[in-house]
Amino acid sequence: MRKYKYEEVKQAFKERGYELLEKEYVSTRVKMSFRCPIHPNDEQSTTFDNFIRGKTGCNCCSGKKHSIDEVKLEFEKRGYQLLETRYINSLTKLRYRCLKHPDKINMMEFYALLNGNGCPHCYNEKKSKWYSGGKNPNWNGGITTLSMALRESTKNWKYNTLIKYDFRCAVTRERTNDLQIHHSESFAALRDEVLKELNFDKRRNKNDYTDDELQLIYNQLEQKHDEIVGIPLRKHVHQLFHKIYGKKNNTLEQFIEFKTRWDKGEFNEQLELELF
Template sequence: MLEEYAETVWHSSSKSHYLEKGYVFTKFGDKFLVPIEDLSPSSSAELTKVCDDCGSMISKKQKFGAIMIQRKRTDGRDRCGSCGATWRHKTYKPNQGKSFSDVHPEIASLYHPTLNKRHIDYVSKSSGKIYYWICLKNPNHIYQMSACERARGKSQPLEFCPVCYDKKGNMNPNWKGGITTLSSHLRNLINQWKEDSVDACDSKCLLTGEDYDDIHHLYGFNLIVKESLCELDLSLKDNVSEYTSEEIIQLNTKFMEIHSRYPLGVCLRSDIHSLFHREYGNRDNTPEQFEEFSMKYRDGIYKEQILANEYTPKIKPPPKKRNLKLNIKQAGEIKYLLLHSILTLEEIGDIYGVCFQSISDIKIGLNWKEAYPIIPPNDIINKAKNIQANKYMNPELFLEIRSLLEQGKTNAEIAKLLNVKSKKISDVRLNKISKRYEKMLTLYLAAEGKSDQK
């Protein structure tokens, strides 16, 4: 306390306390001075506190009784607001069974033991404070994340590591040699087509009317892949990892565009599907071949062959129906916009008519994990361009300024010619361009079919 003495009054509640201390009673209401150490524990005398940790004086006076209650609740020391918060942070411990280590013992083992100031046993299971964590697969990877976010179940599994997530190819701990073939990669893009094909066949085999096992491409899948590669002037490579990220995006977009030109698939029993491919081969199939096969099947030509092969239905879960307004193609377009635009989640949601949470789920991988980035159609890109143009310099203007600078024009000449401020021209000249604006230019050039040669 700053004061050594305090003024108090005789009161019925504290009379016996002061008589025991040797004070002489006069009458109730009379004031008298007493040393701080003799004050009654419930005294209302206002005193100035001095922080025992940092030594600062607390300007606002407090009643002595309130100060004594605070001391009982803590370790008996007086503290200012800042030192009190620090002390509580260090000494707080959740109730038994409610700490992070009690609820999530496996994830708690990844809590960094030295970089974090607080022990894991003192961290609440729903704490929003940021802590350091160690990657399960690579102990050299250390990242920061709040406790509640780290324990987010499916979206943040035990092996989750944002450092690994950002690394691609053989730098990623999940790398298995790049064994994914192009066919397997592209088949992951057509889940919506499969659902539409099942709906068109009413979830039954087209020829038998029984439950189906497979979905048959009327127009050969390999022919669609060939057309996509041909139009992009790309060669067929053994693994997806051999293509660049730009080539993959272009291939995804072109494949989805060409795949949509051809009819939906047909649902077939697995034995009938295998019989078709034994008759007509596994590649370069056409709708005419299936039409011929259907006529022969209805005429009973394949009856003996089907009876000879005992049919065993495949055990498969019912097709999942997503309760979403989006399809896999739109999810791929959204992933492209998240990578190559400066739009917020709300703005992308407005373009596709969904809430920002749906876009957020795609961004963090909670939904549409199988979708790959594809270039959106021109109407979507134009909408994105219009939104972005209100935030930053118009891309056409930027490219025009850069072109004039390359021609040797001065800032003053360009400002007069284009009626813009010289500050904008200086920013272009000095290449003061943010990463977000680079994304905007990427989107603009993709829409215009241009290449940005810096």
């Protein structure tokens, strides 16, 4: 059985948006206290065994509907004004106003807010800075590679994929906070297709391209993503897939084969060894 380090356990809670309250880690079977940022007054506990298997999380989030005041507070934390007076559920669109763009009324699900989505006008301004270099600190000196910047442009595609799958892992069917979007055709292959079609050679950094070239790359890459299948997977499932099939030249056929093998229980023993 694997012995986890305290920092690994703490990071696992952090990745799901929780604050681990313990100062030491004993074992996967010992309960540990944690706090959810949405319900900071409710100290909760779980074993790391149940936590990494996705069996437990915030009891308040999973079993109790958010109040309109809780939802309003989360919007305010991000600089938004919630315009609704009634809250139905996390998948119902809510009207809100960004304080940086007070003349615009936007709509977004509460689940999307909690998962990092925000004002589309702020996003477009940020995107514009990516194209031009702007004042984005990652731009200076060519620190950000082209691939890192391009991955940022897939945010909307990823969110639309989550909606399509009802925010569930396509393999385990669990609805958790650690979902990642798997490309049925590898991101690197899509990137290279775009560069080839535009007749651009590969250059490592964004500032090796002109502003016009960058905008062409972004636009065409977004179109490519609209044509392929995105697949939400739990983090450990996604890691297992790439461990088996590698990270280059992935195909939809590979995923279908992986899903079939998973359903047959072929990876059960391997998962037990890796999770423990």
